[in-house]
Amino acid sequence: MNIENTTALVTGGNRGIGAAFVLALLEAGAKKVYACCRDPNAPDLEIDSDDERVELVALDVTDEARINELAANIDDVQLLVNNAGYFAGTTLMTAPDMSAVRREMDTNFFGPLMLSRAFAPQMAANGGGAIVNVLSAAAIVPIPNMGGYSPSKFAARAMGVSLRAELADQGTQVHNLIVGSVDTRMASHVAGAKETPATIAKAGLRAVKKNLPEVDTDSFAVAVRAAQARDPALQERQLAAMLKMETISTGR
Numbered sequence: 156m157n158i159e160n161t162t163a164l165v166t167g168g169n170r171g172i173g174a175a176f177v178l179a180l181l182e183a184g185a186k187k188v189y190a191c192c193r194d195p196n197a198p199d200l201e202i203d204s205d206d207e208r209v210e211l212v213a214l215d216v217t218d219e220a221r222i223n224e225l226a227a228n229i230d231d232v233q234l235l236v237n238n239a240g241y242f243a244g245t246t247l248m249t250a251p252d253m254s255a256v257r258r259e260m261d262t263n264f265f266g267p268l269m270l271s272r273a274f275a276p277q278m279a280a281n282g283g284g285a286i287v288n289v290l291s292a293a294a295i296v297p298i299p300n301m302g303g304y305s306p307s308k309f310a311a312r313a314m315g316v317s318l319r320a321e322l323a324d325q326g327t328q329v330h331n332l333i334v335g336s337v338d339t340r341m342a343s344h345v346a347g348a349k350e351t352p353a354t355i356a357k358a359g360l361r362a363v364k365k366n367l368p369e370v371d372t373d374s375f376a377v378a379v380r381a382a383q384a385r386d387p388a389l390q391e392r393q394l395a396a397m398l399k400m401e402t403i404s405t406g407r
C-alpha cells in the first residue's frame with residue numbers, strides 16, 4: 156500500500172510512538188492524519204498540530220459509543236494505526252483487584268478490535284487500506300512482571316491474524332508490529348538503551364508499504380524472538396527471574 160495521499164487515523168497520537176507515527180505519515184506524504192488523543196487540549200501534545208493535514212480528535216479507545224460516533228462522522232480513513240496502549244505496572248497476583256487487568260484488556264485488545272470493526276467498512280469503500288497493530292515483544296513471549304499487559308498483547312496479536320484472514324477479501328492489509336523497548340513514558344521505568352519512537356514508526360510504515368504481516372521493529376524485539384527460538388525454557392526462567400529484580404533493564 157502506498158502511504159502518499161492516504162488518510163490515516165492514529166490512536167494515542169499525542170505522544171510517544173503514536174506521535175512518531177503521525178510525523179512519519181506526514182513525512183511520507185499522507186493527505187490527512189486524524190491524530191486521536193484523550194485530551195486534544197492537553198498542554199503537552201508531542202505533535203505539531205499547526206500542520207493543516209493534522210486533525211486532532213478526542214478519542215478514548217475504551218469508549219465504544221465514541222468510536223462508533225467517530226466512524227459515522229468521517230468516511231475517508233484508509234489506514235488505521237491501533238497504537239494507544241496501557242501498562243498498569245502490576246502483576247496478576249499482586250494487583251489488589253481485577254481493575255488493572257481489565258483496563259489493560261480494554262485498552263490493548265477490545266479497543267483495537269472495536270476500532271477495526273468500526274472503520275473496516277469505510278476502509279473497504281476506500282480501496283482496502285491497512286490496519287497496523289502496535290504490539291510488543293510481550294505478545295510473543297509471556298512476561299510475568301507485566302501482569303495483564305502481556306496477555307492483552309497476546310490477544311491483540313491473535314486478533315490481528317484473524318482480522319487479516321477476515322478482511323482479505325475486502326483488500327485490507329493487517330500488520331502486527333512486535334515492538335521491543337522504546338524511549339517513551341511507558342518504558343520510563345526501564346533502564347538501559349531503548350529505541351527511538353521514530354524507529355518504530357518507520358518500521359510500521361515499511362510493513363504497510365511492503366505488506367509484511369508481522370514485523371519485529373527493532374533489535375530488542377529481534378533478540379527476544381531469537382532467544383525464544385534458541386531455548387524457550389531458558390528464556391522462560393530468565394523472564395520469571397525479572398519478578399524479583401529491583402531494576403528492569405534492557406541490559407544494553
Ligand SMILES: NC(=O)c1ccc[n+]([C@@H]2O[C@H](COP(=O)([O-])OP(=O)(O)OC[C@H]3O[C@@H](n4cnc5c(N)ncnc54)[C@H](OP(=O)(O)O)[C@@H]3O)[C@@H](O)[C@H]2O)c1
Pocket residue numbers: 166167168169170171172173192193194214215216217237238239240241262289290291292334335336337338339340341342
Ligand atoms: N515504550 C515501549 O517500550 C513499548 C514497547 C512495546 C510496545 N509498546 C506499545 O506502544 C504503544 C504506544 O506506547 P508508548 O510507548 O508510546 O507509550 P506512551 O508514551 O505511554 O503512550 C501511550 C499512548 O496511549 C494512549 N492511551 C492510553 N490509554 C488510552 C485510552 N484508553 N484511550 C486513548 N488513548 C489511550 C496515551 O494517552 P494519554 O497521553 O492520554 O495517556 C498515549 O497517547 C502502546 O500500544 C504500547 O503498548 C511500547
